[in-house]
Amino acid sequence: MKEEKQASTDHFAAETWDVIIVGAGAAGLMCSATAGYRGKRVLVIDHAPKAAAKIRISGGGKCNFTNVNAAPENYVCSNPHFVKSALSRYPSREFIDLVDRHGLEYEERELGKLFCSNRASDLIQILRTECDWAQVEFALKTEIEKVISQEGEGFRLRTSQGDMRCRKLVIASGALSFAKLKASDFGYRIARQFGLNVIATRPGLVPLNFSGKWLQRFSDLAGLSLDVRVSCRERSFQEAMLFTHQGLSGPAILQISNYWRHGDSIEIDLLPNLDVLSELKAIRQQNSNFHHWLNTFWPKRFTQMWLNLYPAPARLSNAGDEALETLAEQLQRWSLYPSEDGGYDKAEVTLGGVDTNEISSKTFESKRCANLYFIGEVLDVTGQLGGYNFQWAWASAVACGNAL
Structure with a gap:
């Protein structure tokens, strides 16, 4: 499988990006491609050496990537109305159309679950291809040490590869489940840093x-x-x-x-x-x-x-x-x-997260800090088992990407 394209460290630090997306998972990749197609210059940062590690291992290596029945009632959220807008604007059939255009072979199982027929890396390749077409760039194996607001002029990120600047910052860093993939509380720390409330977290979809x-x-x-x-x-x-x-x-x-x-x-x-x-x-x-x-x-x-x-x-x-x-x-x-x-080590998702009352349900921008966005699992939105969490990743990412 093709390795992620990565520019030089000097290139990352030498300019201000329109958008930096933290997290090269499902939501991050989908958001970056969506924004890139709209002409935005996008950089994706992740501490991992490869993108989409959670996609690669999910569903027994075949990734239950959506559910044909996905609807608001399939989600746990302190504000149950929050999910309605994004899910209605990007329903599961939209993502199915995307993978159909790329010729992905998939199968429908019980209760509307869709899985890759062969391997999850086929889906990752589709997302990476979309990012390539949208001219998205990647800074992988990169640790973020500090995020600094530049008072209305975007953000400066102090990283292991130098300082990087952006006009808009999207947090798609996931949550605490899948600890073996170095899951962290990074997104929650950034939310609290900028004054957002974080709903107490606990393991979900867990024995x-x-x-x-x-x-x-x-x-x-x-x-x-x-x-x-x-x-x-x-x-x-x-x-x-x-x-x-x-x-x-x-x-x-x-x-x-x-x-x-x-x-x-x-x-x-x-x-x-x-x-x-x-x-x-x-x-x-x-x-x-x-x-x-x-x-x-x-x-x-x-x-x-x-x-x-x-x-x-x-x-x-x-x-x-x-x-x-x-x-x-x-x-x-x-x-x-x-x-x-069974704890986070056995959990497939994390319940709780960034309080959705602090986030626009249409753009996913923070109501407290302009140009700061949160998408995917870092939010207090958790799907039931069966492809619903991936559908939330796609839907929230597209809504955000179109607003950047």
Whole structure:
């Protein structure tokens, strides 16, 4: 794959750029190309040696780059109206049109998720090509030591490659998830430096861990997966749940983790596609084997664990209606208390971030500091699992790029 084009250090420091974008991830690349096509002279700065590291490893190396169903209700934000403008102006079909023009091979999976058919680097190549066509330049392996406002005349960035100046500065530096990619709080520090509020952050789309007896039980089941519906704080998701050596993971758990807070319970419907009480009454009438019936839906190891927790006879012929109602309740409203989340090392995203009440929803410019912009995950906007976070990166980047 072609290496990123990088000019000399002297070239970076010798002039004032129209725009400097901090962060060569999804949002940064999309914003830089958009601004470059509008005739802006754009420099992208990143501490990493290559652009788009998170794209490269996401989705098992195939990158779930958008979702055909992306809508405002798929996002967690303290101001839920904030996302509407950008998402409506750059919906998922716009990004799909872009990758179609480049001939990207992709596949649609369950619930509207779109993945690269071959590898995520195919998508990175598209973004890099767009940047090349827009004459964007890159300063990679470059650390930013200080950002200095030049009182209405833009900004001066003190970097490991010398001072760099710009009229407008875009922060697309991401958040705290994917620590192995050297994620940092840089964007939050810049926001606070210029007087913006930052909503407290926490890991999102993250496994939930357990302690004590539940940790041992789930560890014994590690690797097993069930189709369930998980609920918390009036939100529910029906997808796969995976048992791990630390507790629970899988899409259903990652989704609900965006809403779970320490001390909350999660409620699990273990047979979400059934009217369980009616099924139990039928088993009683037919004198069928209840244990065998469970094994038609669950791995035997889980059935055994469940029956150890909630003993029930193999035959329900002597069970009254009240006993069947209790059994149905256990099966469809299994209440558990996670001890903690898996932390930023295991998180796919970061909840919280730069307060969107401080940012224009149309241009992404700070309301407190002219010519300073924030886009992508650094903001207090978090998508659900399934390509929604990448769609936010594209949408916020395009809105900002068109305003620069």
